[in-house]
Structures are given as structure tokens and as C-alpha cells.
Amino acid sequence: MTSSSAHREAVAEREATMATVRRYWRVYVACLRNCLARELEFRSSFIFTLVSTAIWGALSIVLAGLVFGNAGAIRGWDLDRMFILTGSFMIVEGAMSTLFQRSMQKLSELVNKGELDFVLVKPISSQFLVSIRYVNFGTVPIAFVGLFYVWLGVQRVGLRPGPTEIGLYLAMLGSAVVSLYAIWFMTVTLVLYTGRIENISVAIDPVFRLGRFPTDVFRGFTRPLLVYVLPIAAVATLPAQALLGILDPLLVPYQLAMSVVLVWVSHRFWTYSLRRYSSASS
């Protein structure tokens, strides 16, 4: 009798979780469709944006080309390997700006204008909604050009990555995106304490850009800082190392755990900080 009721409870709990996941997924899809519809309203302008982003994205290799073209290999990284690293950086860059850029920008505006109320009263996690509401399709081409550079680098180095390398590669990229999101979200949450800071949503960008070069070039305290404390190595250096088959295996669970912890911390920080929020009108 008791065991069957416990079983029924477990089943009910699992179904409730699944229902929640489905509900969040439906909300996410609705946001995606809404944002895509808005982009397609001005179709020629949207296509122009896609093409020009792809061209600017392609120029990302110029910096590596100038440095490594003149200096040759630096700490084991030559221009061919830099194609893999730069391409990986662009995939993360494209993913971050597509998924979160506009939402983070909007979040700081919501707080400043006292319009966060409209989010808080909705029957869904407020962190979820403010983080995913606005998807920016215009920056998707950066990730595709990045993918092309990775492919090019793999050909030039002559790699034959197997399922392990590709799996680790994707795991590192994924953990980088999640960790960066958490840190980005926390920096924007600071606006609840400081009041208006117009460019708070781009404050993480120059730090993120440190990922364009292999973390191996850093020395002293800066290298451990970028590998273990900030997810900067995970943006491009660790994924590239995964494809090259030279990734330190201990870093894989560490980076994955770091992304989980950072998201958890960002959530605690958000719920704690919301107490500071006192609308604007009343």
C-alpha cells in the first residue's frame, strides 16, 4: 500500500517536472517566433544585417593573421591552430550575442524605467524570462563563419577528430556559454544596486575578448585567473585544445561544475537583489 503510494507520488512529481519543462519550452518558442517575426517585418534590412555581420565576422581572423603571420608559432600555437581557436571564439561570440545580448540590454532598461513589475507578476521564473526574452537573429552568421574557420583549421592541421574530441569540444563550448551567461547576468543585475549605468550590459565584453588568444600566453596570476576563476579559457582555448587532443582531462569536470555553480550563484544573487527593486511609479 505505502510503496504503491510512494510510487504514485514519484510518478506525479516526474510528470509535474516534465510539464514545467514543456511550459518553459513553449514560452521560449513563443519568444523565438515573436523575435523572428519582428526581424522579418523588415526583410531586406534583416538580410543586409546578416550579410554585413558575416563579413565583419570573417575579419575576426585578421588580428591572429597579423600576429601569427609575422611571429610564427607562439607557445605551440601557429596560424593553422589559431583558425580553430578564433573560429571557436566566434561560435561562442555568435551564440552569446544571439541568445542574450538584446535581453541583457533590455534588462538594464527594465530596471531603470521601473518596468520590471511586468515581468515579476508573470507566473514564470523572472530570471528565465528576462534572460531569454529577446533573441537577436542578426548575429547568427558570426557563429557560422566561426564554424567554417574551425573546419578550415582542422583541415590545415590535418586533424581527424573522433567522437571523444568532438564531444569534449562541444562540452567546453557549452560550459563557456553557460558560465558566461551567468557572469553576464550577474553584472547586469548590479544595476539594481547602482541605478542607471548606461553601458552595464556591455561591460563583460572587453573581458570576454581576452579569450581571442590562447590562455597559454598569459603568465603569473593572470593565467589561473582566466582558466579557473573566469570562464575565459573555456571560450576558445580549451575547446581548441579538445579538438587538438591536448586538453587536460581534469579541466573538463572542473569547467562543467563551474558553469553549474555560476548559474546557481547567479540565481541566488538575482532573487536576493530583487528585494532592492522598488519600481518607479509608486
Add this chain to the structure above:
Amino acid sequence: MSLYYTLFRLALQEAIQYRVESAIYFLYDVLPPIMMAFVWLAAYEDQTSVGGFDLSQMLAYTVGIMVLRTMLTSHIEWAMDHEVRQGLLSTYLVRPMNVCAQWFVGELAWKAVRGVLVTPVLIGSLVWLGPYLSLPPLDIGQMLLLAVSVVLGYLVCFALKLCIGMLVFWTTDINGTMTLYDVTASVFGGVLVPLTLLPEPLYALAMVLPMRAIYDVPLGILLGRLDGAALWWGVASQVGWATVLGLFARALWQRGLRRYEAVGG
């Protein structure tokens, strides 16, 4: 003159009020050169010269670029874009003053705050990289010339940004133009790497573009890489660009203002 001094003080108060924003944009100017210093330190482990620069010159160039891009680079085009679009320009136009001069002193105030921010970073960089740096000492004449060249670089950059900002009268969005400028300026102005590292055709192109007159000439004097005719030619090109771009901005301003009236009226 006292009018513009007052405007400067007002702009300074505003710039200090927005010090956190300034500090965030400041990261965009200082983090890339600091990263490049690490890259070069690693690159010179296997060689003594890259593109004709030894380690000492390369690091001095990198620190120099950090200071110059913080201190010389105007961002006046964003203020112009904002003020013209919001119609704030109308209130400026009815005041008995030169609007471009007001933008100029306003920009100086923002640069003063950047100067306060960059000083500790510069001192830190010199402590860190000092052991690697051994530059030929400059005599009094060269120091004076360096100071003049830095001021001229500032004027060239301001005039160039003024021209770009004037586009706001003709286009609906200057973001695209700004991205174009940022990419070309960072490659052809020597912001990413010294110009001698560019492949030959790009180097030749860089030499005839105005961006060269902003950072490359002052840094050439600092590193002792410019002498004789090249030195005077470099400074003359700065004077030339500042004048040409200034006059061009003036012509654009006169034409643009007519369009602004047409739209606003």
C-alpha cells in the same frame, strides 16, 4: 573664451557624473593592449625581432597605443548622433556659440576623466614591463615634437570623427559606418599591431590614410623610429590631415545644417 571654459566645466561635471560608464568604456581601451603585451612577451621567447621591432620597441609601442587610444580617440560621433536625433541640436543652435567648439571642449572633459583612469594603469604597466624596456632617450627638441605630434593626433582624430558624425544628417543609422571605421582604424591606424607588420599593399595603403596621422606618427617619434625627412614629413602629414578634415567637416556642417532645418521645420 570664458564661455568655453564654463562649458568645459559643465562637461567635466557631467563626465565625472558618468564615471562608471567611463570606466567601462576604458576597459575597451586598456584590456586589448595588456593582452597584446602578454602575447608579445610570449612571442619573443623564440625570436629577437618581429616585423623589425625588438621586444623593447614592441612593448613600448603596445603601452604607447594603450595611452594614446585612451587619450586621443574621440567618441564625439555618438554624442552628435544622439543630439541630432533627439533634436537637442536645436537648443544649441539658438545659443550664441560655436556648436563644434562646444563638442570639442565637451570631448576634452571626457578625456580628462580618461586621463585620471589611465595614469595608474600606465604606472603599473611601466613597473611590470620596465625591465624589458630600453628606449633611446629623447632630447628636449624631440620631446617637444612628441608633445606637438600628440596634440596634432588628437586634432586629426577629432576632425575625422566630426566628419563621420556629420553623416547623421544624411543617414538614419551611423552604426554601420562606425563599425567600418573601427575596423579600418584598428588595422590601418596601427591600433592592433604596428603598421610595419602589415603586408606590403596594406602598408602602402595605411601610409596614405588619415588614421596613420593619429597614433603612428607620435609613437614613431617616441620609439626613435622616425628621423630626418621622415620625421618632418610625418608631422607635416598630421598638420595636413587636421586642416583638410577640419575644412571638410565645416563644409559638411554647413550643408547638413540646411537638411536639419528642413527636417526639423
